[in-house]
Amino acid sequence: MFKKSFCVIALGLLLFSCTQKHQTQLAPEYLFDQSDEHVISSVINNKQNTISIIYGNDLALKYAHDTLRMHTRGEKFIMVTWIQKPMPHWYGTNMNGNILSVETVKVSQNPNGDVLYDYQLQQKDGHHLVKREANNDKRIKLITGQMAAVFP
Amino acid sequence: MKNSNPSPLKKLLLITGIVVIGITALQFRDAPVVNPPVTAEVQLPDDVKAIIERACYDCHSNLTEIAWFDKIPGASQLVAKDVTEARSRLNFSEWDKNPPAVQQLLLWEVVNAIAEDKMPLHNYRLLHPGATVSAAELDILKKYVNTLSGRHKIDTARIIRNNQPELSAAIRKVPVSLNGIPYAADYKTWKVISATDKYDGGSMRVVYGNDIMVKAIKEHTLPFPDGAKIVKAVWGKQREDQDGNVLPGNFQNVQIMIKDSKKYQSTEGWGFAKFDGLALKPFGKTAAYANTCINCHRMLVPESDFVFNIPTK
Numbered sequence: 001m002f003k004k005s006f007c008v009i010a011l012g013l014l015l016f017s018c019t020q021k022h023q024t025q026l027a028p029e030y031l032f033d034q035s036d037e038h039v040i041s042s043v044i045n046n047k048q049n050t051i052s053i054i055y056g057n058d059l060a061l062k063y064a065h066d067t068l069r070m071h072t073r074g075e076k077f078i079m080v081t082w083i084q085k086p087m088p089h090w091y092g093t094n095m096n097g098n099i100l101s102v103e104t105v106k107v108s109q110n111p112n113g114d115v116l117y118d119y120q121l122q123q124k125d126g127h128h129l130v131k132r133e134a135n136n137d138k139r140i141k142l143i144t145g146q147m148a149a150v151f152p
Numbered sequence: 153m154k155n156s157n158p159s160p161l162k163k164l165l166l167i168t169g170i171v172v173i174g175i176t177a178l179q180f181r182d183a184p185v186v187n188p189p190v191t192a193e194v195q196l197p198d199d200v201k202a203i204i205e206r207a208c209y210d211c212h213s214n215l216t217e218i219a220w221f222d223k224i225p226g227a228s229q230l231v232a233k234d235v236t237e238a239r240s241r242l243n244f245s246e247w248d249k250n251p252p253a254v255q256q257l258l259l260w261e262v263v264n265a266i267a268e269d270k271m272p273l274h275n276y277r278l279l280h281p282g283a284t285v286s287a288a289e290l291d292i293l294k295k296y297v298n299t300l301s302g303r304h305k306i307d308t309a310r311i312i313r314n315n316q317p318e319l320s321a322a323i324r325k326v327p328v329s330l331n332g333i334p335y336a337a338d339y340k341t342w343k344v345i346s347a348t349d350k351y352d353g354g355s356m357r358v359v360y361g362n363d364i365m366v367k368a369i370k371e372h373t374l375p376f377p378d379g380a381k382i383v384k385a386v387w388g389k390q391r392e393d394q395d396g397n398v399l400p401g402n403f404q405n406v407q408i409m410i411k412d413s414k415k416y417q418s419t420e421g422w423g424f425a426k427f428d429g430l431a432l433k434p435f436g437k438t439a440a441y442a443n444t445c446i447n448c449h450r451m452l453v454p455e456s457d458f459v460f461n462i463p464t465k
Binding site: 023024025026027028029030031032033034038039041042043044045046047048051052053082084087088089090091092093094095096142146147149150151152 | 260263264267268294297311312313314335337340343344345346347348349350351352353356358366369370372374385387389392395396397398399400402403406427429430432452453455456457460461462463464465
């Protein structure tokens with residue numbers, strides 16, 4: 001009797017496991033809350049194994065479209081960088097995984113009209129973004145220097 | 153009293169007779185697999201071709217070889233149906249019917265179908281174990297697709313800029329896809345749900361989700377609810393700079409997926425649209441193009457509600 005019951009349960013479990021589809025686990029923690037900022041451009045870096053999006057407020061987007069490259073006080077740029085990972089189920093595409101860092105550049109001007117950049121770097125430490133000191137000139141140039149990606 | 157029940161021998165003869173008549177009748181109904189002429193066979197290196205021929209050709213070419221058991225009445229009908237369906241999706245014997253870029257994408261799709269254990273079909277492999285592709289053979293196929301020109305495509309053309317998209321959108325008639333989905337620029341205000349490097353075809357993408365889509369991701373809701381929308385903006389890739397940065401080149405297309413489980417029932421609840429170039433030319437020759445989209449999504453990502461570009465662990 002025990003043997004029979006065992007066989008029935010084993011068969012049941014086997015059938016159940018065969019009909020269970022592998023469930024995809026969504027990862028909302030990869031999303032960045034961009035608030036009202038617009039996408040200016042995106043950057044793939046295969047040397048760093050990262051993928052980034054540069055966002056900006058209205059003024060920053062206007063600057064990124066402007067071929068004259070004249071800064072305006074109040075521009076705000078945000079570059080979010082994710083680790084790259086292979087796209088599940090499609091060999092041939094990489095996509096963003098976890099957020100690695102968020103860099104913010106705020107543009108202002110001093111009374112003489114000189115353009116000033118306020119750069120801030122936050123890096124992912126566990127589940128939190130933590131402020132870090134960093135050499136910023138090169139990053140400011142990269143973040144503010146891109147022309148806006150072309151949209152229809 | 154005379155026993156009216158037939159003897160066991162008579163019973164057996166009767167059943168045998170019915171089976172023979174049935175099989176004979178099915179023989180006349182069966183549509184055999186016909187091999188049409190090979191018009192343009194795919195050109196592949198010998199080692200790659202050998203794998204493809206062995207694993208794919210019985211269904212995806214005009215050189216189908218039918219085994220004796222495939223000719224058994226009843227089974228032969230199923231085989232003929234499968235072969236017709238397979239050839240309509242991918243036919244290595246009529247390869248030039250696909251534009252060069254599509255040919256490359258199909259080869260990547262072949263690799264993915266095998267890598268995901270979807271092809272050759274399981275029931276086909278049971279009867280044709282020799283068609284199974286080993287891990288080493290899959291590596292050969294992967295190495296080969298990485299040599300295709302799309303893999304290293306760089307957009308070196310002058311970037312055509314559209315500095316006032318809102319203005320041009322306002323004066324332009326709204327483009328509508330062949331299955332009735334209009335282009336709408338409101339995705340630019342949506343949240344980004346992923347960013348991708350589609351290195352198989354030399355493009356980079358930013359993928360947006362509307363509020364319903366983002367809420368579903370945040371609440372781990374699968375399948376996605378009706379009203380969820382996804383828009384992919386696609387660009388070519390500029391040459392990598394000395395620090396390794398690759399930036400978007402020319403705008404290529406916008407791709408849309410809209411969830412409406414009733415309206416798009418035949419395509420797993422998703423309406424597909426694609427608009428090419430800055431002129432946003434609706435993609436496809438007939439509305440049946442959506443079948444091409446869902447065929448690949450259906451095969452490879454059924455457990456993600458048929459969507460590739462979502463954040464998943």
